[in-house]
Amino acid sequence: MRLLLAMFLLSSFVFAQQQPPVPNVVSPEIQSDGRVTFRVLAPNAKDVKLHFEGEPKPLDMTRNDAGVWSITVGPLAPQIYGYEFMADGVFLMDPNNASIKPNLINPQNMVHVPGTTPQVWEVAAEPHGVIHHHFYKSAVVGDQRDYYVYTPPGFDPKAKTKYPLLYLLHGYSDSADGWTAVGQANFILDNLIAQGKVKPMIVVMPLGYGAPDMIKLKDAWQDADVRQRNFDNFRKALLTEVIPQVESAYPVSTKREDRAIAGLSMGGSESLFTGLNNLDKFAYIGAFSPGGLDENYAASFPTLDAKQAAQLKTLWIACGSSDDLIDANRKLKAWLKSQSIPFTDIETPGAHTWMVWRQNLSDFAPLLFTGK
Amino acid sequence: MRLLLAMFLLSSFVFAQQQPPVPNVVSPEIQSDGRVTFRVLAPNAKDVKLHFEGEPKPLDMTRNDAGVWSITVGPLAPQIYGYEFMADGVFLMDPNNASIKPNLINPQNMVHVPGTTPQVWEVAAEPHGVIHHHFYKSAVVGDQRDYYVYTPPGFDPKAKTKYPLLYLLHGYSDSADGWTAVGQANFILDNLIAQGKVKPMIVVMPLGYGAPDMIKLKDAWQDADVRQRNFDNFRKALLTEVIPQVESAYPVSTKREDRAIAGLSMGGSESLFTGLNNLDKFAYIGAFSPGGLDENYAASFPTLDAKQAAQLKTLWIACGSSDDLIDANRKLKAWLKSQSIPFTDIETPGAHTWMVWRQNLSDFAPLLFTGK
Numbered sequence: 001m002r003l004l005l006a007m008f009l010l011s012s013f014v015f016a017q018q019q020p021p022v023p024n025v026v027s028p029e030i031q032s033d034g035r036v037t038f039r040v041l042a043p044n045a046k047d048v049k050l051h052f053e054g055e056p057k058p059l060d061m062t063r064n065d066a067g068v069w070s071i072t073v074g075p076l077a078p079q080i081y082g083y084e085f086m087a088d089g090v091f092l093m094d095p096n097n098a099s100i101k102p103n104l105i106n107p108q109n110m111v112h113v114p115g116t117t118p119q120v121w122e123v124a125a126e127p128h129g130v131i132h133h134h135f136y137k138s139a140v141v142g143d144q145r146d147y148y149v150y151t152p153p154g155f156d157p158k159a160k161t162k163y164p165l166l167y168l169l170h171g172y173s174d175s176a177d178g179w180t181a182v183g184q185a186n187f188i189l190d191n192l193i194a195q196g197k198v199k200p201m202i203v204v205m206p207l208g209y210g211a212p213d214m215i216k217l218k219d220a221w222q223d224a225d226v227r228q229r230n231f232d233n234f235r236k237a238l239l240t241e242v243i244p245q246v247e248s249a250y251p252v253s254t255k256r257e258d259r260a261i262a263g264l265s266m267g268g269s270e271s272l273f274t275g276l277n278n279l280d281k282f283a284y285i286g287a288f289s290p291g292g293l294d295e296n297y298a299a300s301f302p303t304l305d306a307k308q309a310a311q312l313k314t315l316w317i318a319c320g321s322s323d324d325l326i327d328a329n330r331k332l333k334a335w336l337k338s339q340s341i342p343f344t345d346i347e348t349p350g351a352h353t354w355m356v357w358r359q360n361l362s363d364f365a366p367l368l369f370t371g372k
Numbered sequence: 373m374r375l376l377l378a379m380f381l382l383s384s385f386v387f388a389q390q391q392p393p394v395p396n397v398v399s400p401e402i403q404s405d406g407r408v409t410f411r412v413l414a415p416n417a418k419d420v421k422l423h424f425e426g427e428p429k430p431l432d433m434t435r436n437d438a439g440v441w442s443i444t445v446g447p448l449a450p451q452i453y454g455y456e457f458m459a460d461g462v463f464l465m466d467p468n469n470a471s472i473k474p475n476l477i478n479p480q481n482m483v484h485v486p487g488t489t490p491q492v493w494e495v496a497a498e499p500h501g502v503i504h505h506h507f508y509k510s511a512v513v514g515d516q517r518d519y520y521v522y523t524p525p526g527f528d529p530k531a532k533t534k535y536p537l538l539y540l541l542h543g544y545s546d547s548a549d550g551w552t553a554v555g556q557a558n559f560i561l562d563n564l565i566a567q568g569k570v571k572p573m574i575v576v577m578p579l580g581y582g583a584p585d586m587i588k589l590k591d592a593w594q595d596a597d598v599r600q601r602n603f604d605n606f607r608k609a610l611l612t613e614v615i616p617q618v619e620s621a622y623p624v625s626t627k628r629e630d631r632a633i634a635g636l637s638m639g640g641s642e643s644l645f646t647g648l649n650n651l652d653k654f655a656y657i658g659a660f661s662p663g664g665l666d667e668n669y670a671a672s673f674p675t676l677d678a679k680q681a682a683q684l685k686t687l688w689i690a691c692g693s694s695d696d697l698i699d700a701n702r703k704l705k706a707w708l709k710s711q712s713i714p715f716t717d718i719e720t721p722g723a724h725t726w727m728v729w730r731q732n733l734s735d736f737a738p739l740l741f742t743g744k
Binding site for chain 2: 040041042043044045046087088089090091092093095098100102103104105106107123126127128130131132133134135136137144157158186249
């Protein structure tokens, strides 16, 4: 009996084996108390830092004699955290961690600190829903794009009952898989549906750029034209392309009281802009750490008043209290109050992070399609 | 009108802006003649190399005065190529390229060199098929795992016609999304179906590890027990878990003449091991650069003989002529000939690369379910 080891000789995995001996680096190392040690070999670097999700500033790492830089953080609450290194001013993904946080501008790594009890965003309940990845050419935006659709456990494509839908929007720099690959939205829904806390629903996660220039041009957010085109064409592509495709492919309700729209950061503002300007189409609106809205709210929402808003089942606005957007969010909420538009006002601990948004989704989803 | 720029202040995107000025690095830069320049800032590194898919050895990069290392390769044929840097013995992903090649051991970047005419693996034909991501707990393997299902353009879940199926297996170190995220299998099928060259079919892409130890233990390939458990439990999980789930969720044929199994490298060997030992279930078998099979073929395929093999519509074995596995593949083919077992013998230019496997799939899929 002889093994064909040759299969490895051309793989990059083997390049690693062929290098001169290097220290055996483990990273990240998760300790039972929730502390996490990050390590990276960078023998000639002068300065290596850890950029850790939710930390306002990069953290200095310490070099040992073998050229391995390390830092221990925590104890951390159970969560999934994004991170990357910066060595002499250059982003460095963790070469010892294959868990990738996808992003169109700045991919990072992720580290999962498990809980001693199951967390709502962890893989737990069986069976699971299915994530469907769709591709199409957008006439509105003029590009090739994609969207994801979550169908709940036990979903029946032939169902006579029409499912309610949540349109769930990612943030600036995310790709269309942000809410699944990073946000764990499918597992959050699986778990809450299994616990009877959330009604089985279909979740549609479109690509959030009405203007792809937003992620291609430097400082696009400072260009008022690009910014407005981003909001306008996102709305148009959603209403005239994605929603009709979803309604053709899945057994979904077309009633406004069976439709919700929610999102994080840029997607939070898109949810407000699309939802509050199309109250005939959406009865539930959620904005998690919304950002990028023009502060001339009356111009952004020209037809919105207390009478219009009375149609809403839920308008839910959340922000972490240490998010730099907290003041902008409070301004928005003050304007809504001045217009006598009711909303649920949520301020949680936390910054502009996925840890906050996973919790936001877990808190928001149970409010949907309850008939109340 | 005032913009809320604050939304960026906590994002890692902004950390980049807050650093001291660094050279504006563009990487990869694709020139119209197919040459590609890779660049990475590594001011204090002593040695930086490019690991480029299909190149047997790492390529030396050159440092400029600003600390930017660069190399130009090509002209390259239109394709998607994997690559990464190695700086002073440490893998370094390209910090200026958000296109990630997922992998459970060694994620890399990808660069797409477009053709002047549409390539079979490029996004072209409309409409597109859909990729469905399924999750389940495997009783056979004892872990939580996933698989992907491609449904062709125009797929109807209520169809009375039962679709034929291709089970398509990734290689060692790939994740279950290897064939979609790297191999472009869905776009290859979209294009060939639109051209009338391939029959509309469902493609199932399961996680290929019967023994997860394979990717957790160092040198697992050298452990005969782990290796055999990997083949055995992959087959068992496929036959008793994945296939029944797919048959329950999709309108698929259960006839052997409507089932194919094919894969690359480890997945090529799994296709041979599963297919040739279950000729009652599969009529088409494809092995692309198969690796890792024990050379005691009579022991691996105890019931296989010319009479059994006569049931096969296609046994297709391909390998690149500069793949280090070419000799092992020739041994396998010599044994098949000695047993009077007919097969299609394909040797193409190329090494152990996705460029070869994209072409293999494009050549193999048209042979399936033709009734011949």
